[in-house]
Amino acid sequence: MKYLITGGAGFIGSHIVEYLLKEDNDVVVLDDLSTGNMDNLAPVRNHSRLHTVEAEVLNETVMDRLVSECDRIIHLAAAVGVRLIIEDPVHTITINVQGTEMALKLARRHARPVFIASTSEVYGKGLHIPFVEEADIVLGPTSKNRWSYACSKALDEFLALAYVRQFGVQAFIARFFNTIGPRQTGHYGMVVPRFVRQALRGKPITVYGDGNQTRCFCNVLDVAPAVIEMMDTEETVGEVINLGNDEEVTINALAERILGIVGGPSSIVHVPYEEAYQPGFEDMERRVPSIEKARRLIGFEPKLSLDDTLAQIVEFERSRLHQEEDV
Ligand code: UDP
Secondary structure (H helix, E strand, O other): OEEEEEOOOOHHHHHHHHHHHHOOOEEEEEEOOOOOOHHHHHHHOOOOOEEEEEOOOOOHHHHHHHHHHOOEEEEOOOOOOHHHHHHOHHHHHHHHHHHHHHHHHHHHHHOOOEEEEEEHHHHEOOOOOOEOOOOOOEOOOOOOOOHHHHHHHHHHHHHHHHHHHHHOOOEEEEEEOOEEOOOOOOOOOOHHHHHHHHHHOOOOEEEEOOOOOEEEOEEHHHHHHHHHHHHOOHHHOOOEEEEOOOOEEEHHHHHHHHHHHHOOOOOEEEEOHHHHOOOOOOOOOOOOEOOHHHHHHHOOOOOOOHHHHHHHHHHHHHHOOOOOOOO
């Protein structure tokens, strides 16, 4: 198969690229390198089956040609990370909505299956744990722009499902839950690479709020094959599926576990949300996926524990400690 991966130079994208190349597929990466980085593709840079194109997903001429030349589309290009969303909300909304619209429109035009990446943010402040795909969505007010990300992704889902129903497009939608692994950058707020880098540099580990909020972290190496499995499974067309790990951890405990692995002199400090983000920032208290649907439809079972994953990330970050100063 020949895959087009938009955002293929990003963190999740680059791992999917590697997985597909290992399985003897051809891969075309389209990335504008806004948050993606060609260094992410360094391990496969010279692979004969990999082609990279630096362009925006909104460049219809380029996208049209690439879609016509590929068998399947994996659409990952999006604005990602809470920090980026707070800092550049216009870009977030525009790229997330119009980018997906472009992918779906071209999937229809060329009759190609298309994977649409959504997010657990869509559940917002939902109170029923674990989050099941059919649960109601509870978002905050439009005056708090954190919610624009969830809302833009929810719109992507609506649009994808509408393309399935109205035009018979084969669209597959996954909601990713806090996916982590080597190569994820901390620049856009992601907690694990930030904590690991802080610990490796002996700096304070910055827990936002009281640290009792929880997340479930899934290794990207568990997620990448699941994306392809979805596209290989006919019953998942037009379905929204959670992909994540259901091992729940508080951010305080996460900080302690990372400090335990890294060792060193770092202390754990608590930073008020309004200082970390902006006044009135709303966080999610708990976020846990139900992975029953993924289990049932694609036999999904995360294999890598949080401790294994954290050890992997620490090793990766340690190896590039001298390259990057910033946390
Ligand atoms: N967080 C933190 N310190 C940091 C970055 C993030 O305590 O330096 C917290 C953040 O407030 C949230 C959790 O870690 O409660 C996960 O944040 P992330 O941005 O990784 O993902 P989110 O789940 O918010 O999309």
